[in-house]
Amino acid sequence: MEGEIFKKEILDFEDNYLSPYAAKNGQARRERETAHPFRGPYSRDRDHILYSGSFRRYVGKTQVIYFSTSFDEQLSNRSIHTLQVSQIARSIGKAIKLNLDLIEAIALGHDLGHAPFGHDGEEILQEICRERKIGLFFHNLHSLRIVDKLADSCRGMNLTFQVRDGILSHDGEINEKYLKPNRSKTEADLIDYGRKKSQGEKASILPATLEGCVVRMSDAISFVGQDLEDAIRIGILKKDELPEKIKKELGESNTAIINSLVTDLIINSYHHDEIIYSSNIAERVFELKQFNVERIYQNSKLKAKKTKLKNDFRYLFNKFAEDLKKDNEDSLIFKEWIFNRGKNKGANYVNSNLSEQIVIDYIASMTDRYFYNTYIKYKK
Template sequence: MNDKLTDIFNEIRASYESTLGKRAFHSANAWRSKKEEPDIMRSQFAVDRDRILYSGAYRRYHGKTQVFSFTNMIDEEMTNRNLHIAYVSQISRTIGKYLKLNTELIEAIALGHDLGHCPFGHDGETALSQCCEKNGIGEFHHNIESLHIVDHISRKGKGLNLTFQVRDGIVSHDGEVHNTQLIPQTNKTEEDIQNYIYAKKAGQDLQFMPVTLEGCVVRITDTIAYIGQDIEDAIRFNILTRDELPAEQVAYLGNTNSQIIETLIKSVIINSYEQDFIAFDKETSEHLLALKKFNYKRIYTDENVKKSNSIIYRTMPI
């Protein structure tokens, strides 16, 4: 390779590495199950990001819905899985930048964390899980399927050979579980991941923390990205009005998706800076949990939403 080009790559990479704080996970410390020659232009996490971004599984994000399964046919501005991934990636990289963490690792995890999500959002996941259990293969969980895709399905069964840290971040995300504080499980092994998968598919309720702070950022961001956007979609779909939002949470978190995101991002940055954990402050966490409960009651389990999604449970076994 041209010596000047090599010098440029090395200079820019060193410049980026110098911006990382002491708690960031460095690409040089990452590992893969199958060793590879280093990429002169990209870090290991940049390689992972690109493998995910250009995979067939990533292209299948397009058209997969979030909460409202069939509205995209009549309203193209309703949120789909592809948009959610973009929001998680952008928000988590913003948080990571101000915490001096590795944003390349964050981006790779964010882009891959929902690869295994089935169509029709969480109702689709529930319906598919019921089918899996009836056929004796255990519960279906999209985070586990996401890892299965990058390990065993992509590249015609060869897998993407991603780094352990990205794979762990993908399988360890769980936006449904509310956490005020996330402390990385830094001594995690491949055996721990496989034991988690076995137990989770068997129906055990487990807390499985990411191995890196970067993975914790993506996990906490998953909720930040969907909580306010689901409200905006529900208002757009006439499920509720803005005046019906809980006054106490609106006063604290904000009245729009943009305001809610800003409040939550600032809380994470303030409470996580130079810490060995990723966290909201207690008051913000309590308001977020209250808003999440409101969403479950007024949006996710709304009679009209469930009625429109009932066809999923009838057709999934087919």
């Protein structure tokens, strides 16, 4: 009883400090209720994500440049990106009095479902899914699949609705001047969005919390300047090629760009139930994103290996699909994936999923290096 009073005092103190627009600890809901003597629901979700295997694999997954750590360990990877999203979102959330535990949990979990080799890997898996006529692969859908279905030997993490919603709704690649949460969202809305998106239909989604909106904006803030600096570092861009308006109003370095965008969001969002840029800054952000698309993401030097990468993905997919069909338990898909999916060597996982989906799950879990080494092992 003393522990319950102690916990209530802690959480009430936190909730009373927060903005009226913040997500309160007392509003959190999850499928299977659990208790802890003094920790709040979102802090437990954050730590569950932080100590997961999927989080540890962030460090080996590419952000933009393939095998970046093999030739320059200062270039960004998925781990650095995720931690930067978290810190940027915390800075904004602290200034406007939002729930920092919820922000951190969403930020740390938002990219768990990314495939190896960044968005190129994601696009290749989508092509394979189309060919096999199964639900399309998108990293935000797969992030939710990991925390709901695949983590903890297929028991799932049992995260709160608010964290799960933020992970699913995090897309930072959309150009948005402002975000206002859709507080009426239900579990049915998440399911409907996932169904439409996986079937290739047009689907849009807004976060259910202001904290989710902050993470979504912070996702873009974290990569627009960092990708620019990485491109300059490897020599595919020069700093003086950046348009003058962007340099003047946002800055020329990642640090300056982050500072400009975070400051603008805080000033314009304070005491509002929305996260909003000033019109001028929003315009510059959209211009910088487009500049990055044209000069970095579509750069022929970076895309030179994509054709080979497609062949490598298809080779491994076909190899593991055949191993599943033949029940080849010597295959890595059994030894290093299926047998770790729960009791009876992952029998429930195998019986409740299409074989193609199991292969997609396995390949998506790989780091860049693991993928490469696996390909070499079988291609010898």
